[in-house]
Amino acid sequence: MIGPVVAVSGVDVVRGGRFLLRDISLEVSAGEHWALLGPNGAGKSTLLHILGAFGHPTHGTVDVLGARLGRVDMRELRTHIGHVDPRHRLDLPLPVHDVVLTGLTNTPELDHRRTYTRAEHERADDLLAILGMADRRELRWTTMSQGERGRTLVARALMAQPSLLLLDEPATGLDLAAREQLLAGIDQLRSQVADLASILVTHHLEDLPTSTSHALLLRDGRSVVQGPVADSLTSTTITECFAHPVELRRTDGRWSATSPGQRGPN
Numbered sequence: 001m002i003g004p005v006v007a008v009s010g011v012d013v014v015r016g017g018r019f020l021l022r023d024i025s026l027e028v029s030a031g032e033h034w035a036l037l038g039p040n041g042a043g044k045s046t047l048l049h050i051l052g053a054f055g056h057p058t059h060g061t062v063d064v065l066g067a068r069l070g071r072v073d074m075r076e077l078r079t080h081i082g083h084v085d086p087r088h089r090l091d092l093p094l095p096v097h098d099v100v101l102t103g104l105t106n107t108p109e110l111d112h113r114r115t116y117t118r119a120e121h122e123r124a125d126d127l128l129a130i131l132g133m134a135d136r137r138e139l140r141w142t143t144m145s146q147g148e149r150g151r152t153l154v155a156r157a158l159m160a161q162p163s164l165l166l167l168d169e170p171a172t173g174l175d176l177a178a179r180e181q182l183l184a185g186i187d188q189l190r191s192q193v194a195d196l197a198s199i200l201v202t203h204h205l206e207d208l209p210t211s212t213s214h215a216l217l218l219r220d221g222r223s224v225v226q227g228p229v230a231d232s233l234t235s236t237t238i239t240e241c242f243a244h245p246v247e248l249r250r251t252d253g254r255w256s257a258t259s260p261g262q263r264g265p266n
């Protein structure tokens with residue numbers, strides 16, 4: 001697409017007389033992969049909710065995929081946005097492959113009025129393979145582990161070939177191996193879909209994929225810093241954002257954070 005994938009300008013969100021977001025501006029271009037970081041209550045989910053076309057700002061403007069919120073059919077816009085929400089509601093024992101296919105309509109179940117093409121079935125299998133789920137076709141949603149669900153939801157979000165992928169704490173609850181597989185899968189997807197833009201919310205720097213290119217740090221609804229990771233992800237910015245002394249390191253593309261003076265005997 002021409003122009004930014006996301007353009008946020010002067011956004012406030014006020015609920016019950018309280019500013020949940022204050023004067024947020026942000027521009028995300030195709031091919032950029034943003035981390036949205038901040039302590040509990042900073043406003044991360046509130047911002048992602050709006051970018052996912054689930055809500056409107058109180059003041060300011062938000063354009064997503066070239067559409068101005070408030071002037072478009074939000075439901076239609078949502079079908080062009082891949083949204084990975086760990087609170088995805090599904091109570092049916094759907095096979096993993098079918099869960100991925102529901103991403104085409106962004107519905108909880110398969111749309112039985114619709115025919116799913118052979119290419120769509122193949123795409124579901126390809127996405128599951130990228131996310132390390134190729135050998136788990138017999139799994140059903142109701143008995144899947146949290147890690148299996150997390151990876152399935154990323155594949156589901158990508159079925160409709162969105163230009164924007166929103167990931168809300170995708171690594172929460174995953175064991176070490178599942179997290180590493182998920183992050184490797186996200187890195188692989190990002191390299192395969194050149195124009196994809198994404199925004200990933202997390203509290204944990206260890207949960208950032210190596211392909212993360214930019215970061216927005218929020219505190220009390222305000223932007224502390226934003227921009228390319230070389231400038232925005234430093235010990236100083238993270239210390240300020242979390243109001244806690246933090247030493248940040250980057251090794252082989254991955255970040256880790258510790259409090260100074262709390263390292264062990266080695």
Ligand SMILES: Nc1ncnc2c1ncn2[C@@H]1O[C@H](COP(=O)(O)OP(=O)(O)OP(=O)(O)O)[C@@H](O)[C@H]1O
Binds near residue numbers: 038044045046
């Ligand atoms: N509808 C609402 N009305 C009033 N306050 C709300 C509403 N929704 C969220 N809040 C408050 O807004 C603040 C920001 O919430 P939000 O969920 O965006 O934070 P977050 O950064 O995602 O937090 P966490 O890391 O804990 O998930 C919190 O203090 C929350 O209690």
